[in-house]
Amino acid sequence: MTTIYLVRHGQTYFNRYNRMQGWSDSPLTENGVKDAKRVGEVFKNIKFAYAASSDANRARNTAQIILDYNLANPPKLVEIPNFRECFYGYFEGMNSPETWLLTAHQAGYRTFNDLVTNFDLDYAKDLMHQADPFHEAETADQYWQRLDKAFEFLAKQVSFTSSDPVLLVTHGTTIRSIVGRYSSEKQFDLTDPPRNGSITTIEMNQNRQIKVKDYNKLKI
Incomplete structure (x- = not known):
């Protein structure tokens, strides 16, 4: 198993x-x-x-700052576009509470946390796709097809015989989605968003089987 440190980018x-x-x-x-x-x-x-990081500037710049501090001959940063954040379609740039009120209302709820508590993150993605008047916000299936390709690419780059970990700077909903998919039920509180600059630790083997070891920490 290779340890991967998922870091959420700094505050934007x-x-x-x-x-x-x-x-x-x-x-x-x-x-x-x-x-x-x-x-x-x-x-x-x-x-x-x-x-590695996603191809978003906020992730790339965060990753480069982290590597600039590293004293252990850090590797060159690689961008993996498929690790970018979920696409919110029509709702990009809009007020978050108002967006989730509009989205959750379809299911009789008011907030993002209502959806996560009563359903899950994938349901929230599909509900946003329905609420989007252009229907361009990513569905759960579209999102996971992309993330699976990202992990497939990453697995080909990593030597699973090495004990050295991997740094991956990505995004809040992406980290929560990974934790939600690969942790046991109720292992972590996903109504608590990953903080900017927080560290989530996962392990992955050569068959791309993933275990979540820790979530939303400021230290390792």
């Missing part, structure tokens, strides 16, 4: 303003840069076998 302006940010991409705030530097301090003596 859309995070600060509580707006939907999937494929849209706002810059890191000053606090977002501090988030990345804090993670860099945590990982500065870790020898990474591989380092």
